[in-house]
Amino acid sequence: MISSIKIALAQLDVSPGHPDINIQKMLAEITRAKSRGMDLIIFSEMVVSGYLLGDEWENDCFVKDLVGYNEDLRRASAGLAVIWGNVYVDFDKKGEDGRPRKYNAAYIAQDGHWVSNGVFEGHTYKTLLPKYREFDDERHFFSMIKLAQEKGKNLADLLQPFPLVIKGQTVLLGAIMCEDMWCDDYSVNPTKILVDNGAEIILNLSCSPWTWRKNNKRHRVVKSLLEKSPVPFLYCNNVGTQNNGKNIFLFDGHSTVYHSDGTLMAVTQDYAEETLEVVIGPKSSPSIATPVPSDRQDLVELLVGLKYGLAHFFRSLPTLQAVIGLSGGIDSALVAYLLAQVLGPENVYAVNMPSKFNSDVTRNSAALLAQNLGLNYAVFPIQPAVDLTLKELSEIRFVRQDSSAKQVSLTISPLTIENIQARDRSSRVLAALASCLGVVFVNNSNKTETALGYCTLYGDVDGAISPLGDIYKNEIYELARFINQYEAQEVIPSSILEVVPSAELSLEQDVTQGKGDPILYPYHDRLIRSFVEFRFDPQNILELYQLGTLEKELKIAPGLVSKYFPSHQAFIQDLEHKWTLFKINIFKRIQAPPIIAVSRRAFGFDLREAQNGVYFTREYQKLKKQLLSSN
């Protein structure tokens, strides 16, 4: 390797589907890198196009347009080398969907020319195509593996480093993309192949969504890769958000330069457009410590992520204002705080919509919260409209005109009255207020109630975006308490933190009597996480319950399960009830707004749910029988 190579690593805020915007930023970065004497500038995966574009990859004109921008970038490379991610299209060959064959590619140009690696002229392809969670790479792109197979070659023949000539000396760059470094579950390791083929530096162009508590894992994975293949490793990720239609993914960047021993040389600021400048070679920069997040930082990360996601979502709308319902409960309090932070309190219209079931406690809490945050605030009582609806329903008669003219009148159940209130609030009041103000209204659901369907379709399921839909109820309390510490004042009134969580839609949910939601949050939060994130079946739960390790495995406080459920029968009854609610209420999630994804698994395109009702395995049935007979 030459004595030193100066590399700029550009972490941009990529606008998915808007190459015109992205290309302008890239060209400006290239110009700046030149002026600062850089030898090479690196951009992230799919930096021209954005990555989570859904089936827009099937729009051939759009894809051709994307490819056209490569020429602009090649020309701009006069005076340095540039590597970037974009789609590659082979119009002469078909992909397995019968459309022009596309690859997720890295392009490399130097001094206005494409750089050849002996196999490809100025580009290489992603080898490992993720197709789990939100990823659909294999749906749209052909892989280097399939190409090797088609050509009857070994993958190692095609994965070659690119020789860059810098100050008369050659350095061999190995370019991989995102999943290529997360190769544990695949049969090949692209990093190792490239280093075995002579690569002196590995560049990983990524478009890798943030997951709460994931960044440290990335450092460990790189360290382990470099143990086998010790070369400097540059990880370039983008910032911004990408919205696949059901989930908003956050990109924190966190681009990192690693020494060949896996220690960190430099790391970007999270969620910032930033260009790292590093020197690779004998004169490279010293190591820095790998940051070890504290518990506090953990919650800061979540808070920062949520604010960033919301801010980006609103940036995509014609308005920077929002309407929100304030019930005086914890979920809406947290959303109100986030909106006030992101949009400014003067741009948030909060409305409390009491019916006769709402207590003074929560009504006062809502008003106090609005005051604390400085929101525009109004009270919009819904009882007159609810009463009108109930009166009209009681008067309506259905008639079959060609039959015995039997009239059918309606029975109005307590549940119907609950749902009428919820729908009145959202689909009547909030939607109309948003329409009058020319803004959107925001959903307040949490992950627990979203999972169990403890919400009303066309009621509190409504909204343009669900900021808390991937956060469990207990985490919401945790975050709210943290905010009061973080702000060093009681932004979220203690009355909201202390009142029993309740929908307040009937006398059965009277908070002044201590009555609230029919959910045992300390247990059910964890149960649902096991269904959603661990992909557990009730059979898994029952097996752990029988073994006596359920609390330990799900991280539930010891003794809680037997406290809640005094008998096997009670435990099983609840388990079957919750599994049934979880499965049946898919119908509400189908019509729910996009959720900001923060966990290991969010409802939406991240977790694809077919509408197939409820099933219990034969093993489950057997185990249940055993337990009940031993009770």
Added chain:
Amino acid sequence: MISSIKIALAQLDVSPGHPDINIQKMLAEITRAKSRGMDLIIFSEMVVSGYLLGDEWENDCFVKDLVGYNEDLRRASAGLAVIWGNVYVDFDKKGEDGRPRKYNAAYIAQDGHWVSNGVFEGHTYKTLLPKYREFDDERHFFSMIKLAQEKGKNLADLLQPFPLVIKGQTVLLGAIMCEDMWCDDYSVNPTKILVDNGAEIILNLSCSPWTWRKNNKRHRVVKSLLEKSPVPFLYCNNVGTQNNGKNIFLFDGHSTVYHSDGTLMAVTQDYAEETLEVVIGPKSSPSIATPVPSDRQDLVELLVGLKYGLAHFFRSLPTLQAVIGLSGGIDSALVAYLLAQVLGPENVYAVNMPSKFNSDVTRNSAALLAQNLGLNYAVFPIQPAVDLTLKELSEIRFVRQDSSAKQVSLTISPLTIENIQARDRSSRVLAALASCLGVVFVNNSNKTETALGYCTLYGDVDGAISPLGDIYKNEIYELARFINQYEAQEVIPSSILEVVPSAELSLEQDVTQGKGDPILYPYHDRLIRSFVEFRFDPQNILELYQLGTLEKELKIAPGLVSKYFPSHQAFIQDLEHKWTLFKINIFKRIQAPPIIAVSRRAFGFDLREAQNGVYFTREYQKLKKQLLSSN
């Protein structure tokens, strides 16, 4: 080959996610086949589990449970041979998602034993994994191709026929699955490989959704396969529906037995549980003619498909009744007819919900339709509730309590008033009626308005299922007219067929003045189809427009485009407006109900739409400039 082999081909109505139900049907069929002296019985792909299960494939207990049913089937094979589709799991190996490795497999047992093909004991794997449209095979399953690569073998080494010994003689059966026969876009042809390896009969186990006007294509594809590999070909598909959460796919069965020259030996009835019994060999049954559908049959197929999809959807609910809004327009009339057919008119509650903008024409049409169909009918005027909402909105004042105490009042625009009416009808009245009756209400949207967002979120976007969401407005008229012919009476009143299509939400949409929707259906239907089904970009449209071949390519009546758009400017303005509506209104489709898929591309999981706003390619911009300067 032996002189003759008696084969039963069982076309079952598969319940996705309910192996307990499916297995009972299979065991009954096996028993019956034995009693009728069959040598072999064939079931369809994934007959044990169902196919479109979303990410339930990640539930390991469920998957183990599915695999467990194979033993029941092996045991049941005493006295004949059985082939069926189910998942195969290799718990010792990982799939590329890090979970236990799964294959989409065919199992084969005879006389209680697994049949070996020298490579696998009693099973083989699907080779080609579709991952376009609604298919996510590659997301969940490992393919025979990847396995061959991992083992360092040729695919042909692994794709071996199974030897069945029947009456002392051996016949070699090649088993493939679904996509394996649709191999044009792949580099391998599993049918050819198997026949080259000695297969004397090819069995295709399919789970292949119905698409309007597709069946004849299947016959052509088989014929072309058999030209290269002339052996008898048995195609076994299931019936039923599978609901992936955003689309309901119809399975018409259409299982077919082909002679080795591609002529038909036998074909099942569509949408029926039916077992074909055929004799393969020298004494095989004679050919029958390939059915050539007439135009009339074309519409019958659509009608039958829609009814079947609706019937199956309701079968999955705890109720066989429905609520529907009847506006007196064509869409709701068609849905009402379908519901009456499927549920019986006594189980349909139709409600007309006039505001002051609704004409006598449409109100009378709604009443007449209800009478014609024999529905339960009521009129539920919404004006009092709309007036109350407008009054409450005009009185509301937002105050920022910690600022200058400036009060914000609201401006109520005509569009706001339109949307209030739509939301009042759906989220207040229909939802409450459904709740009172303990039933669901049905969505009336068509594909044209779904595409353009000519509908109100939490208004007419609502509903448990969208039966017409994959059918363009002109096709709806076509189908409605056909129904009146088919029923040989004016079931759908001519007043509904003749009135101008209109939302009747303002004076601007007064049908008595001939005012209606701002959509030029004969052109825009086709434009949208080009966006959705052909995956066209505005650039494609503008190129065709410039060439003068737009009408021909999109099958628009000659002269219509220049009649609608007297100048290039007018054409371009409309094109950009519609493309913008199409892209922006993704937010409504995100929260829309599941659509019955009938076309080549339905909104939902079939067409995955990211929320990225609007973009026009550079080529488009260039072309536009050219056209406008030449205008």
